[in-house]
Amino acid sequence: MSIPSRVLVGGGLAAALLVAAACNPPGSRTAASSDTSVAAKSFVPPGEKDEYYLFYSGGHSGQVYVAGLPSMRHISTIPVFAPYSATGYGFDQESKQMLGRFTWGDVHHPGLSQSSGKYDGRWLFVNDNANNRIARIDLRDFKTKQILGPIPNSSGNHGSSFVTENSEYVLVATRFSVPLPKGRYADPSAYKTEFNGMVSGIKIDPKTGEMAVGWQILTPPFNWDLGSTGKGPSSGWAFWTSYNSEMAHEKLEATSTQGERDYAAVVNWRAAEQAVKDGKATMLDGVAVLDPAKVAGVIYFLPVPKSPHGIDTDPSGRWIAASGKLQPVTSVFDFEKIQKAIAAKAFDGEVRGVPVIKYEAVIEGEVPVGLGPLHTQYDGKGNAYTSLYVESAVAKWTLPPWSDAQKKDLNTIISDKIPVHFNIGHLVVGGSDTKEPYGKYLVAMNKLSKGRHLSVGPSQPESSQLIDITGNKMTMLYEAYTEPEPHFAQILKADAIAPIEVYPKAENTHPNAVWDAAQTGVTRSGNKVEVKMVAIRSRFAPDRIDVRAGDEVTIHVTNVEQTTDMIHGLGIIEHDMNVVVDPGETKTVKFIAGKPGVYPFYCTNFCSALHQEMQGYLAVKP
Ligand code: K7E
Ligand code: CUA
Numbered sequence: 001m002s003i004p005s006r007v008l009v010g011g012g013l014a015a016a017l018l019v020a021a022a023c024n025p026p027g028s029r030t031a032a033s034s035d036t037s038v039a040a041k042s043f044v045p046p047g048e049k050d051e052y053y054l055f056y057s058g059g060h061s062g063q064v065y066v067a068g069l070p071s072m073r074h075i076s077t078i079p080v081f082a083p084y085s086a087t088g089y090g091f092d093q094e095s096k097q098m099l100g101r102f103t104w105g106d107v108h109h110p111g112l113s114q115s116s117g118k119y120d121g122r123w124l125f126v127n128d129n130a131n132n133r134i135a136r137i138d139l140r141d142f143k144t145k146q147i148l149g150p151i152p153n154s155s156g157n158h159g160s161s162f163v164t165e166n167s168e169y170v171l172v173a174t175r176f177s178v179p180l181p182k183g184r185y186a187d188p189s190a191y192k193t194e195f196n197g198m199v200s201g202i203k204i205d206p207k208t209g210e211m212a213v214g215w216q217i218l219t220p221p222f223n224w225d226l227g228s229t230g231k232g233p234s235s236g237w238a239f240w241t242s243y244n245s246e247m248a249h250e251k252l253e254a255t256s257t258q259g260e261r262d263y264a265a266v267v268n269w270r271a272a273e274q275a276v277k278d279g280k281a282t283m284l285d286g287v288a289v290l291d292p293a294k295v296a297g298v299i300y301f302l303p304v305p306k307s308p309h310g311i312d313t314d315p316s317g318r319w320i321a322a323s324g325k326l327q328p329v330t331s332v333f334d335f336e337k338i339q340k341a342i343a344a345k346a347f348d349g350e351v352r353g354v355p356v357i358k359y360e361a362v363i364e365g366e367v368p369v370g371l372g373p374l375h376t377q378y379d380g381k382g383n384a385y386t387s388l389y390v391e392s393a394v395a396k397w398t399l400p401p402w403s404d405a406q407k408k409d410l411n412t413i414i415s416d417k418i419p420v421h422f423n424i425g426h427l428v429v430g431g432s433d434t435k436e437p438y439g440k441y442l443v444a445m446n447k448l449s450k451g452r453h454l455s456v457g458p459s460q461p462e463s464s465q466l467i468d469i470t471g472n473k474m475t476m477l478y479e480a481y482t483e484p485e486p487h488f489a490q491i492l493k494a495d496a497i498a499p500i501e502v503y504p505k506a507e508n509t510h511p512n513a514v515w516d517a518a519q520t521g522v523t524r525s526g527n528k529v530e531v532k533m534v535a536i537r538s539r540f541a542p543d544r545i546d547v548r549a550g551d552e553v554t555i556h557v558t559n560v561e562q563t564t565d566m567i568h569g570l571g572i573i574e575h576d577m578n579v580v581v582d583p584g585e586t587k588t589v590k591f592i593a594g595k596p597g598v599y600p601f602y603c604t605n606f607c608s609a610l611h612q613e614m615q616g617y618l619a620v621k622p
Contacts, residue, residue, distance in 0.1 A: 042466055042478040044071040052430055053492045054443060055110050055124055056464075059485030062105035064126055064137065069430075069441055069491060072466055072480035080135045080144045081105020081128050088569065088580035089144070092587040098147045106130040108487040109226075111161040111170065113209070117231045117435035121497040123209045124490065125170045127160035134161055134170060134202055136209050139497050148211045152285040153180050153198050159224040159240050163204075164269070165231045165435075169214065170202040171269060173240045177221030181285035191249035195221040198289075199240070199267055199299070215276040215288045217299055220352050221247050222263060223256070226310045226375070231435060232317025234335040236270035241308035241322055245351075257326060261303040264311055264322055266338060266357065272298040293353030300342060301351055303359045304331055305366065310375035310426075314384070315435050319364070319399055321384060323373035329366040330373050330386050332400060337362040365402065367410050369395040370417065375488075377429040379469055380437035383415070387424040387444065393417050394427060394444055394467065396474060418474040420465050423447040429469065430491030438493065442467040442474070445486045453481050462486060501564040503584030510586035512556035517541040529593075531555040535568035535581060537608040540601070543616030547593045553618075558586040569604030572618060578604055596622040 044050055050068025058065050062082030066075045082104045083090025090099050105128035113123040124137040133149030134157065151157060156175030163170055177195040179186035186194035196218055203214035222242035230237035245262040248255030272290055275281065280295045281288035292299045304311075305324035308331075313320050320333045338357060340346075346361040372390030378399070379385070386395045396416040398406075406413050426445045430438035449463035461481035468475040505515065514520050514532045520541045522531050529547050533540055535557055547553055559568050559581035571578040575594060579587050603614035 042070040056486040056489045057107040057110050060106045085578050092579045102131050110490045111163040112490045113167040117165040125161040127157045129158045132157045152287050159227045162227045162229045164229050167204050171238045173199045173224035188249050192247045217290045228311050228313045234317045238267045239311045240265045241311045243307045263301040264304045266300040266302050301354050301356045312376040314378045315380050321376040328371050330369045332364040333362050334364045364400050375426050377432040379439035387427045392422045393419050416473050420444040422450050426488040428489045442469045513558045513586040515560050527551050529553045533557040535559045538610035538614040540616045546619045548621050549596045551593045554590045556588045567605045571604040572601040573599045593620045596620050
């Protein structure tokens with residue numbers, strides 16, 4: 001079936017449609033393949049394991065989904081910014097404290113930690129666009145360990161999480177601009193003068209991964225969009241696109257799409273770090289902020305055709321592809337030329353003290369990829385893959401250097417195009433943002449699934465499609481569905497990590513952990529009741545807790561199992577409480593005992609033949 005071209009925006013799109021219609025490359029074909037030999041390529045037999053992890057952002061679910069490649073099987077959900085009763089996240093004291101006052105987040109761009117420009121398998125960072133936060137997941141146990149934020153002076157943490165090549169920083173930029181510091185009121189009609197955006201360097205402790213806000217660079221109120229970090233020749237630099245360099249504050253659909261070009265930010269983060277060390281920053285809401293009008297050399301603007309979205313540095317670090325979603329081209333910039341242009345001051349004026357690099361001095365070519373280009377990924381073999389939102393396709397093209405003949409007609413570098421279903425947003429090739437991409441697979445993350453699955457009513461899933469990119473032509477292998485909404489994903493070789501499956505007893509430092517029934521017990525001090533409890537197949541000790549209505553009850557429950565998959569839960573009837581405790585783990589829950597009565601508690605995670613018998617009573621006396 002075909003769908004009508006979804007109208008992404010008004011005006012400029014019609015022009016875009018006209019331009020691209022003339023240059024559809026050869027190789028287009030239907031995506032739905034009934035060729036069963038293709039099925040073998042994504043088939044992972046029962047009992048066998050996938051070759052790669054796929055870490056999907058869970059969008060406004062606030063979570064991260066983990067699937068295997070090539071099977072596309074969903075393996076687990078890592079709760080990050082929202083409570084998740086399946087793992088008891090957001091119910092125990094520690095995770096509650098991490099979540100703070102928020103019960104949701106909007107995860108867009110997961111970023112794996114890197115060492116020497118390669119994934120090191122230590123951490124996965126994810127952003128929260130909604131509440132200006134960033135979280136760190138430890139890949140040793142696949143658990144969220146830290147949530148930083150709300151980041152001061154930062155509103156709409158969308159241009160995030162871009163990890164530098166040695167995980168020095170997670171670099172983030174603001175989608176929204178507000179009067180700063182946050183909490184200050186200004187009328188939105190004074191947007192251009194009173195509102196500001198920000199680029200932030202979130203410092204990562206190299207040993208522990210602990211994040212802290214390092215420094216910030218003040219920007220005009222453009223809407224910063226996607227970003228990417230440099231490597232090789234662009235080591236120490238980072239890039240963000242923006243929409244709305246018009247600095248409009250209402251009816252953005254029309255008002256922010258007036259200019260033929262918007263600005264990308266070209267940020268020298270090493271220079272920013274140095275400038276802060278040199279005392280050139282001013283403190284704003286507790287953060288060292290650099291004003292580029294006063295501190296030269298930390299940020300430049302680069303014109304990019306119309307309302308760009310993605311900006312992606314290639315594995316060599318020399319080529320930077322930015323896609324103007326309202327123009328059917330992807331602009332390829334040469335970072336070597338960018339450096340020369342900066343050195344030679346090849347500027348087209350400045351905006352608020354920030355030099356604007358001459359487009360003509362640094363553009364390598366505008367590649368006519370197709371309609372609605374958004375994001376680009378690389379396979380490390382000289383090929384680039386750009387998602388085409390409006391066209392519902394992926395275009396494959398060749399990175400520079402190009403021959404003179406190719407330069408004359410850049411249509412000739414487009415080597416393949418494959419339809420996807422439907423309206424693709426991001427796409428991911430394993431390791432595309434590293435020096436050594438895996439190639440092999442591409443996952444298209446499509447915004448609409450439009451009836452390609454069993455009907456589930458009005459709430460529709462998103463669709464992901466697995467594409468084999470090992471040949472000259474791309475091959476559609478498989479498709480799967482996820483809950484809303486993967487924006488971006490990261491792919492990691494399965495053998496790059498060796499997660500633990502049991503918390504070793506020796507590592508449990510919880511002050512109230514207990515390991516056998518003799519150490520357990522209930523103690524009272526005033527109206528506070530503290531319980532030390534063990535969970536073991538198939539009982540809780542103690543299995544009776546006596547309290548009075550209104551008591552503040554704290555239970556420290558230790559799962560003393562040291563066997564993989566022996567997980568116990570503690571659910572308390574009518575107390576909105578469920579905590580799930582992994583082998584060797586201790587969790588603390590705190591609640592106020594409810595109305596008088598007897599409230600059974602039970603193990604929520606099926607653990608043994610006598611799992612059903614794993615229960616007890618919270619006896620609440622009047
Ligand atoms: Cu959905 Cu990266 Cu937030 Cu593009 S973003 S599509
Ligand atoms: Cu313990 Cu079920």
